[in-house]
Structure formats: structure tokens, C-alpha cells
Amino acid sequence: MSKIKRIAIWSGPRNLSTALMRSFGNRDDFEVIDEPFYAAYLKETELRHPMYLEILHSQPSDPDVVCENCENSLVSKPYQYQKHMTHHMLKNFNKDFIFSLTNVFLIRRPDFVLKSFRKKHSDYGLADLGFRQQFELFELVKDKLGFAPPIIDSEDLIQNPRKILRKLCKTIGIKFSESMLSWKPGPKPYDGVWGRHWYKEINKSTGFLVKKSPDYKDREFYSMSAKEVEIINLANIYYDDLSKIKITAE
Numbered sequence: 001m002s003k004i005k006r007i008a009i010w011s012g013p014r015n016l017s018t019a020l021m022r023s024f025g026n027r028d029d030f031e032v033i034d035e036p037f038y039a040a041y042l043k044e045t046e047l048r049h050p051m052y053l054e055i056l057h058s059q060p061s062d063p064d065v066v067c068e069n070c071e072n073s074l075v076s077k078p079y080q081y082q083k084h085m086t087h088h089m090l091k092n093f094n095k096d097f098i099f100s101l102t103n104v105f106l107i108r109r110p111d112f113v114l115k116s117f118r119k120k121h122s123d124y125g126l127a128d129l130g131f132r133q134q135f136e137l138f139e140l141v142k143d144k145l146g147f148a149p150p151i152i153d154s155e156d157l158i159q160n161p162r163k164i165l166r167k168l169c170k171t172i173g174i175k176f177s178e179s180m181l182s183w184k185p186g187p188k189p190y191d192g193v194w195g196r197h198w199y200k201e202i203n204k205s206t207g208f209l210v211k212k213s214p215d216y217k218d219r220e221f222y223s224m225s226a227k228e229v230e231i232i233n234l235a236n237i238y239y240d241d242l243s244k245i246k247i248t249a250e
Helices: 017-025 038-045 052-058 063-072 096-100 110-117 131-145 154-159 161-172 226-243
Strands: 005-011 030-034 079-085 102-107 151-153
Touching: 005 017, 005 063, 005 131, 017 030, 017 079, 038 052, 038 063, 063 096, 096 131, 102 131, 102 154, 102 161, 102 226, 110 226, 131 226, 151 154, 151 226, 154 161
Parallel strands: 005 079, 005 102, 030 079, 102 151
Antiparallel strands: none
């Protein structure tokens, strides 16, 4: 078999990253791995996320082993899709493996992310949303490889999935497939064990759900605490820079 093309999607939480994983996972020519650094992240930080013991037992928790797997694991198909959370990549984790991958960055407006994130979390800060880590990883890849890796925005993906995915596929050197636009509902074999807790809504989906953008006058949407406003303002510094060079539907 020719050399495997490994595509890494770098996202923060609540960015529709699992929907994008479903999209690529519905292709016949892709294998998928779901958040391979999750156990390593939990072990290092000693955070007690839901199902943390199951997560620790379900995948390697040594970050060096995970790095090796992401770069050199056996794959039976032409392509491998790696779904990564940027906040899982702690500063002391080796990142050299990233330079052998085809990297894509999935962004989303901070206020949209926070509105979704706070439904399931009450105690959090900027670091938990991954915006700074995502920007730093983007800069790391750009500086090392000498070009800016592609960026897509979750809201653009929802509004125009065919155009965004077609452009993304062209950018990363693979053929677009109509199979990326829809999938069967339910859990998938490649889902992380945590999917039983976190993937209930996505498991009901059959494709990218086109939603109307939130009304800027929606008082409920924008009724945020001073702490939340501060987090959004800080996150916007990173999001705005990345958004300037994102792939668009035009």
C-alpha cells in the first residue's frame, strides 16, 4: 500500500468536531481515531471528567505512545482521520509528530462555543475552550512547515457543507465525496468510550443541520456573566486572527 495520508483536525470543544468526524468517517476510504490524547490529558491533569476511569482504560495514557500511534499506526485504508482537541495537547507533550500530518484547524465563534459549553460545565476558564492552544498549534505548524494550514469555520460548515467540504478536500489533496454530506444515525465503532456520555445528540443526526444564525438581539443568548464576557473577549483575540484566513464558501 502507498503511504497513508493522515489528516489531523484540530478543534476546541463544542465546535461541531464530532459532526465533521462523522462526515469523514462515512467515506469508504477513511479510518478514524477519536481524541487519542484524551486519556493522556486526564492522567496528566488529574481531572475527573465524566467516565474518566473508563477513558483511562480505553486508550494509551502515555503521550509518547500516542504520538507514535498518530504518526505510525497501521491503517488498512488510504486515509486516516484524527480528531484532536487542542486543549488536550499540554505544553509538555511532544508535538513533533504533528509535522508529519496533514493538519486542518476547525474554528468557531467564541460566543457560540461558550453558549454550548456552559450547558454542561459550570466551572471553566479560557484554557478549557482551547482557543489559545489552537492558535499556538496553528502558529507552530505554520512556522515549521512554511505555510498556513487550512482553516474552516463550523458556522460556514453548517450553512454550506458541500462547498466548504469540497474546498477543504481540494486543499488537502483528496477527492470530495457526496457521502460526506450525510450519515446514518447512531454510535459508530470508532467513537471514543466517552461517546456514551457526550454523543447523544450527534447520534441522532444524519447530516449537517442547517441552522439560522443566532439573533443578535436574543437576550437569552447574550445574557452572560462578567466572567463569560471576559473569556469571550480573550478568545476572540485568537479566533479573529484565524478567521481572517479561513476557507469560505465564495
